Every structure is written in C-alpha cells, then in structure tokens.
Amino acid sequence: MSKENPVIVVIDYGAGNIFNVMKAIKYVGLSAKLTRDPSEILAADGLVIPGVGAYKTAMDKINENQLVVPIQKAANNGTPILGVCLGMQLLFDSSTEFGETMGFGLIPGEVVKLPQNTGFKVPQMGWNQNSVAIENTLTQGIKNEFTYFVHSYYVKTDTKYIAASVDYGVQVPSIVIKDNIIGAQFHPEKSGEVGLRVWQAFANMVSDKAVNV
Amino acid sequence: MALAKRIVPALDVKNGRVVKGINFLNLQDVGDPVDTAIAYQNSGADELVFLDISATLEGRTTMIEMLERVSSAVFIPLTAGGGVTDLASIRAIIQAGADKVFLNSAAVANPDIIRQGAETFGSQAIVGAIDSKWDENLKMHRVYVSGGTKATNLETISWAKKMVHYGAGELLVTSMNTDGTQNGYDIALYQALTQAVNVPIVASGGAGKKSDFVTVFKSGHVDAALAASVFHYGKIALPDLKESLHREGLVMRL
Numbered sequence: 001m002s003k004e005n006p007v008i009v010v011i012d013y014g015a016g017n018i019f020n021v022m023k024a025i026k027y028v029g030l031s032a033k034l035t036r037d038p039s040e041i042l043a044a045d046g047l048v049i050p051g052v053g054a055y056k057t058a059m060d061k062i063n064e065n066q067l068v069v070p071i072q073k074a075a076n077n078g079t080p081i082l083g084v085c086l087g088m089q090l091l092f093d094s095s096t097e098f099g100e101t102m103g104f105g106l107i108p109g110e111v112v113k114l115p116q117n118t119g120f121k122v123p124q125m126g127w128n129q130n131s132v133a134i135e136n137t138l139t140q141g142i143k144n145e146f147t148y149f150v151h152s153y154y155v156k157t158d159t160k161y162i163a164a165s166v167d168y169g170v171q172v173p174s175i176v177i178k179d180n181i182i183g184a185q186f187h188p189e190k191s192g193e194v195g196l197r198v199w200q201a202f203a204n205m206v207s208d209k210a211v212n213v
Numbered sequence: 214m215a216l217a218k219r220i221v222p223a224l225d226v227k228n229g230r231v232v233k234g235i236n237f238l239n240l241q242d243v244g245d246p247v248d249t250a251i252a253y254q255n256s257g258a259d260e261l262v263f264l265d266i267s268a269t270l271e272g273r274t275t276m277i278e279m280l281e282r283v284s285s286a287v288f289i290p291l292t293a294g295g296g297v298t299d300l301a302s303i304r305a306i307i308q309a310g311a312d313k314v315f316l317n318s319a320a321v322a323n324p325d326i327i328r329q330g331a332e333t334f335g336s337q338a339i340v341g342a343i344d345s346k347w348d349e350n351l352k353m354h355r356v357y358v359s360g361g362t363k364a365t366n367l368e369t370i371s372w373a374k375k376m377v378h379y380g381a382g383e384l385l386v387t388s389m390n391t392d393g394t395q396n397g398y399d400i401a402l403y404q405a406l407t408q409a410v411n412v413p414i415v416a417s418g419g420a421g422k423k424s425d426f427v428t429v430f431k432s433g434h435v436d437a438a439l440a441a442s443v444f445h446y447g448k449i450a451l452p453d454l455k456e457s458l459h460r461e462g463l464v465m466r467l
Binding site: 053120150191 | 215219289312335336337338383411436
C-alpha cells in the first residue's frame with residue numbers, strides 16, 4: 001500500500017519555534033500537521049518533536065495532554081521520529097533541569113547542563129562545526145558543516161547513538177540515532193542549506209516508510 | 214572548537230519593504246524582502262537583522278506579514294525589532310518566524326520588558342540593543358534612545374550589564390561615533406563590553422573594509438559583526454569577506 005501524501009505530525013506543546021519547523025517541512029515537500037491529539041500521533045507517517053524552552057515545562061504540558069504513551073507507541077511501531085533541540089532532549093530518559101524530570105525514554109541517556117567553567121559561553125548560541133561518527137544518508141549532509149545551535153543543556157549517552165557531534169569544551173552530540181528515532185541538537189530549520197538537507201533526509205525516510213507500509 | 218564568528222547584514226524595513234538601495238543583488242525589485250533575504254542567505258550571511266523604521270501601526274503589521282514570508286523561504290536565524298514596546302509585539306514577531314527580537318528605547322523606559330520577554334520566550338530570544346556615543350565631557354560611553362536622537366543619563370557599560378541582568382541573551386551595540394563613517398568599528402567600546410558581560414556581543418557601526426571585521430573580531434573580541442551599506446552597495450562581497458577572515462585564522466562558516 002502506498003500513500004500519495006505522507007503527513008508529518010508536529011507535536012503541539014506550546015514550543016516557540018513551531019512555525020519555523022512547519023515551514024521547513026513544507027519547504028521539503030511534505031504536509032505538516034500540528035496536533036496534540038493522540039490518535040493523530042498514532043496515525044502519523046512521521047513525527048516531529050519541536051523544541052525551544054524548558055524541559056520540565058515541556059514535559060508537564062506533554063503529560064497534561066497524555067502524549068507520552070502515544071509517542072512511545074508510534075516509536076515502537078517504527079514511525080520515523082525527529083526531535084529538534086529540546087525535542088531531541090525529550091527523547092532521552094531524564095534531565096537534571098529543575099531537579100530530575102523524566103523524558104520519553106526512547107534512547108538511553110540523560111540531559112545535563114553544559115559546564116560553565118570551560119571558557120565557553122552558556123547557552124551555546126551560534127554556528128558550530130559537526131564531526132560525523134556514523135555515516136548515513138542523514139549525516140552525510142552535515143559532515144564537517146556548520147549548523148545553528150541554541151541550548152544550555154546537552155545529552156550524555158552511549159557512543160553508539162552519537163552519529164555526529166560538535167566540540168564546545170565538551171563533546172556535544174549534535175545528531176543521535178537509534179533505529180527510527182533521530183534527534184538533532186541544532187536547529188535544522190535555521191541552519192541554511194545544510195539544515196534543509198537534514199529535513200530532506202528525514203522527509204525521504206518518512207516517504208519511504210509510508211510507501212512500504 | 215569555538216563557535217563561528219557571525220557576519221550579519223542589516224536591512225531597514227519600512228511598510229514591509231526593504232528600503233535603502235541595495236545594489237549588488239542585481240534584483241528586478243530591490244525592495245522585495247524575500248528576494249533580498251534569499252540572496253543574502255545564499256551568499257553566506259550567518260543571520261539577518263530587520264530594523265523596522267515604519268513608525269506606524271500599519272507599517273508594523275506589514276512587517277509582521279513580511280517576516281512570515283521571509284521565514285517561509287529563508288532558513289537562517291532572523292532578528293527583528295525597531296519600536297518594540299510590549300510583550301504582544303514580541304510575541305507577534307516571534308510567531309512570524311523571527312528567532313530573536315531586539316529591544317532598545319522601550320527597555321530604557323521600562324527595563325522590565327526585557328524580563329517579561331526573557332521569561333516568556335527565553336533569554337536566547339531577547340536581544341538588548343544599545344545606541345552608544347562617547348561623551349568627551351563626561352568621559353563616558355553614553356546611551357541614546359529614539360533612533361539616536363535623545364541622550365540619556367545611562368552609561369553604556371553599566372546599562373549593558375543591567376540588560377543582561379534583566380535577561381537579555383545577547384547585546385547588539387551600535388557606536389554612533391563610528392556609524393556611517395566606514396572607518397572601522399569602535400574597538401574600545403567592544404573591548405569594554407566583552408570584559409563586562411558574558412553574553413554574545415554584536416558589533417555595529419563603522420564597517421568599511423575587510424580588515425575592519427578582522428580587527429573587531431580579533432581586538433574587540435565580539436561574536437558577530439553587523440553591517441549594512443558595505444554589503445548593500447557591493448563594496449564587500451560576503452563570500453570573499455568570510456574567506457579572508459578564515460585565512461586570518463578566525464572560525465568562519467564557509
């Protein structure tokens with residue numbers, strides 16, 4: 001069975017940059033739908049978890065709308081998922097931002113504050129250069145390229161999930177991948193042509209998946 | 214690795230159109246903000262700043278519509294401001310696709326607007342904009358408001374610290390001494406600022422040649438350099454500038 005027009009569902013939890021994410025998805029040729037409806041999440045061809053803001057605020061909103069289980073189910077069903085910035089951090093087990101907050105637990109690891117004593121300003125705000133550790137259709141587009149970061153926390157996880165990283169006093173994972181689950185610490189919707197390659201690669205994954213259902 | 218130094222073209226917007234002649238772009242309609250923004254994105258701009266000079270409510274509304282069109286086609290960070298006085302305007306600008314909003318005169322009148330903006334949208338979204346001029350009698354950098362027409366009693370460095378204290382995540386500081394001269398950035402001002410605060414500083418005013426950028430990055434220690442005329446009139450080509458800075462040992466996104 002094939003689908004003519006795969007739809008990417010963007011999780012609506014009040015994140016600030018939703019509009020830019022929606023525009024990027026449309027720019028690479030797919031439909032984008034903003035929702036907090038669990039049934040639409042389960043029916044999605046692809047899921048995007050956007051993100052700007054605080055971990056706990058985001059999780060409170062997501063829990064309030066009972067979206068964790070539908071997102072976990074979609075992940076287990078093989079739906080391609082892309083978490084962006086805070087949305088990537090939510091994919092992990094927990095964050096130390098404001099005490100301990102549980103995330104989706106889709107990739108093992110935790111989210112911790114960038115160290116203050118490295119001589120690097122916190123938040124990291126600007127363009128940093130990616131080193132690719134795991135080559136695939138998504139990471140080949142960002143190899144040695146600069147992408148745009150805005151964040152104060154970063155992910156600590158097993159090396160096997162770190163497909164790309166940047167150096168910011170510590171090694172900051174920039175792309176994490178576990179099967180159908182992808183996280184981008186940078187904002188691909190704000191990283192120029194290089195960022196659009198990431199959206200295109202994700203859109204291709206979603207389209208392929210939709211065709212092969 | 215340090216972050217790349219940012220080169221930021223600034224565009225004046227009036228009633229939703231880019232004003233001031235923009236010669237290098239070779240566009241059919243130089244006033245079209247989308248074409249202009251795309252051209253700058255494609256030539257390597259790291260960020261774009263839109264300064265609204267409409268000064269009317271209708272003009273503001275058209276700028277918001279303009280930002281929506283620009284952000285649908287341009288995928289680099291966008292900063293917008295000019296006459297922003299309240300949280301509702303900040304929200305409208307961010308919802309239209311801007312990543313950051315800068316606050317200038319309104320913050321002097323009511324610094325709490327910075328705190329409100331930062332608490333609602335995060336410090337990364339709120340840029341403190343300062344117009345500064347060296348006062349030879351008082352021997353201090355002095356803050357000006359209302360497009361540089363009115364002097365205040367604020368000293369620039371302490372006002373910068375205060376803006377950061379209120380929650381500004383970045384400072385965009387224009388030196389009125391050097392602005393428009395094309396004789397180079399106000400290095401002493403940026404040295405003082407980068408010593409005093411720990412947020413990114415965007416230097417503005419005075420860019421005339423490529424070496425001015427080298428100096429403001431290497432001696433002024435700023436994170437970003439804004440310029441308008443040298444880019445608009447094609448005096449300096451962005452790709453060429455970034456190549457030169459890279460050869461000077463600066464980290465640049467090429």
